[in-house]
Amino acid sequence: MLIRHITTADAPRYLALRILLDEETVFRLYEPGENRMSLPEQEAAIARVMASPNSTIIVAEIDGELVGYLSAGGRPEARIRHVTHISLAIRQSHVGQGIGTLFFTELERWAREASIHRLELSVMVNNPGAIGLYKKMGFVEEGHKRHSMLVDGEYIDEIYMAKLLT
Secondary structure (H helix, E strand, O other), X not given: OXXXXXXXXXXXXXXXXXXXXXXXXXXXXXXXXXXXXXXXHHHHHHHHHHHOOOOEEEEEEEOOEEEEEEEEEEOOOHHHOOEEEEEEEEOHHHOOOOHHHHHHHHHHHHHHHOOOOEEEEEEEOOOHXXXXXXXXXXXEEEEEEEEEEEEOOEEEEEEEEEEEOO
């Protein structure tokens, strides 16, 4: 398994992975079929991330196939340039194999080099596997957003979590 930062050459496989993940799990923002990003748009989005000093996408590759990703998105404003928001997704067939831990290990290495101080994320309250991973990696709960998402006709709360790097 290879854990590495994305390149624009990964755009077709990354877009396909994102679409597949939307179909595999309810713990995503997009409903199945809702992501209508084109390949040129995906390539441009990856290029923007690669050009940003406080953003990255880390992918997990096995035998040439992308099986998961961790995206970290920062903003350019001086007051929040030290913050990056995280999104993590792993193919269901590869959950529980240590990929999440490897992602966060690489994320922290990159974040320290990029002068990132705050890692933050949100997670649906009904996703105990992800919550457990985040706690294991040192994230703490900071808040609760009630009825944040509507999934299959049911309102779902989100937990806001963060980790401060020293």
